[in-house]
Amino acid sequence: MSSFGDKSLIPASALENPIFPRELEDEAIYIMREVAAQFERPAILFSGGKDSITLVRLAQKAFYPGKIPFPLVHVDTGHNFPETIAYRDWLVKEVGAELIVRYVQDSINQGKAQEETGKYASRNALQTVTLLDAIEEFKFDACIGGARRDEEKARAKERIFSVRDDFGQWDAKRQRPELFDMLNGRISVGENVRVFPISNWTELDVWNYIKEEGIPLPSIYFSHQRPVFERDGMLWADSEFINKDTDEIPYEATVRFRTVGDMTCTAAVLSEAVELDDIIGEILSAEISERGARMDDKRSEAAMEKRKQQGYF
């Protein structure tokens, strides 16, 4: 058996007392299979974060002993943590999946997207341009994403099959009724569907699943030393991609990341957690929500809804 889902990684505590609600896995696998059956060109949007890693595990389980019948698509902002890229390349080999990478830098070079300026400059919003181009290039009719409803109040309103128009836009007022577990993936030419198999999982469910499945993760999720600097009461990884003020002086700290997006919009937390059990303990006692560490959500009260209207995940 492959080391993705390595049984030796499962802590004894998880074997003795599993708490992940397996009903959520059954539901997600059911959704994965519906995608494979209802669409001609589906893909998994893979960011390298724990949620998309969970999706890959679910896809692997849904079609085993067959291979995952969709490619993984990574929209590379060029501002990734190097550990994420290394993990991505390892993972696709391990599960034998096809990987497609498209670069935000190319969209910028083609004049389709414009780099933001100033100290909060980020390529997060620019990803949408590259994603929509990739959807058009490969004629993807369904893109599976790892968004969860517990993350954010606009996401709490999402359907499992979320129909998007030609421009990838989400129209909250025109969502299809979604009854029982019957998924209607029929679309017209040009439209596509975003699919969210782990809609009903919480952050804690994801961590418990990772623990009980023995899924290895990129090292940045665990405690490590790195140079960070403070901004707006949060810690940021020092990197060439962030425009620092002169008074933002990096220093070494022991940190980890709770959610992994771009280096420019993902804050670190001080942490000594080296085991999954430590991480779960931290989450249980955390005062700040997962997306509280995401600058992209803090831009305004409705930042997420507005990005979704533009074709974001």
Add this chain to the structure above:
Amino acid sequence: MDILRIATAGSVDDGKSTLIGRLLYETQSITRDKLEALEAASKRKGLDFLDLSLLTDGLIAEREQGITIDVAHIYFSTPTRKYIIADTPGHFEYTRNMVTGASNAKVSLILVDARHGVVEQTFRHFFISSMLRIPKVIVCVNKMDLVGYSEERFQQIKQEFQDIAAKVQFSGQEIEFVPISSLYGVNITKKSDEISWYSGVSLLETLEKFDDQVKADSSHAARFPVQYVVRPKTEEYHDYRGYAGRVASGTFSVGDEIVVLPTGQRSRISAIEKFDQSLEQAHARESVIISLETDVDVSRGNMLVKAGQEPSQLREVSAQVCWLDYQALTPGKTLLLQHGINDTKAKVLALEELINVQTMEKSENPTQLKLNEIGGIRLKMAKPIFADAYQENPANGAFILIDEFSHATVGVGFMN
């Protein structure tokens, strides 16, 4: 760990979203940053208290108008179980979103404003909850603070509700009544002095006591819709052919004799697998792969059923339908009917009756079924479906109707 799915219901402004916000707040399910954002948003609206409805009313339009438009799914856990709450809109226009939220619920929380008592929308939502056969309804008499926590008022509303509910309550459906104030947190997670006359327990305790009957699906006839055929075609699994799907109802065991529908071929289950695990049995709601002893022809959309438990083969059905589209349903219309994962063209032969959910009166042969109306219809299908009556086996008795041109989901039906 168990999951309990709940949906809110009740008329506009009765306090559904505030109640859910309150439940999250009192179970410490809100992190500090979200609480701070909530304080700021309440202040911006000029309020001097926390508007807890803003926790679930996440859309710009909802926050502007102060109403819920679409379902929000909210999560919290207690040591007993994980809760998934669908906070649904009370506004009549958005009934279809209410139906979406309620369709997966095992408990329906119907709110009533203590000042206004039972109104038309209260009853419509109760009717829908019963049509969906939600086994437990908790009527939350909210805003008790505005009626001086009066026991008399509470009893009046209880009586009012019981009187009309008796007409649609199905046997086995439980109805409980709980007085609350969502705004002040009275009787939500703990009992309060204000209602010392109330002998029951708080709303959360009522939920915690509920014994989830999901497993009941396992006692129904065994149904396995085939979603996908797994054929690895690798050297190691050269001849492997597994049928992937989720058990809709009942239980399948290795060795069971099964019938493939619609072909009628018979075989036996040789293996049940879940990833690299071999199982002896698969229960309702489990996603597995079933292999058969003999080489029969099975493809997506087929259904495996246990021999001796075959459902009837239906070319024509009569069903109760809730119409969910702005364009009304008229007789003669052709639609797509999706039953589980299977679909077929269907034609509306007749609209048999329209139900007035307030009076429970039925008018015969209506000319159309408008948005959010409920009625009996007769359908003819292009190919047969293998369904059970919704009352007998809900997991195999419902369908959705899809517009052939817009592809939108325009109706939901329940097999008679």
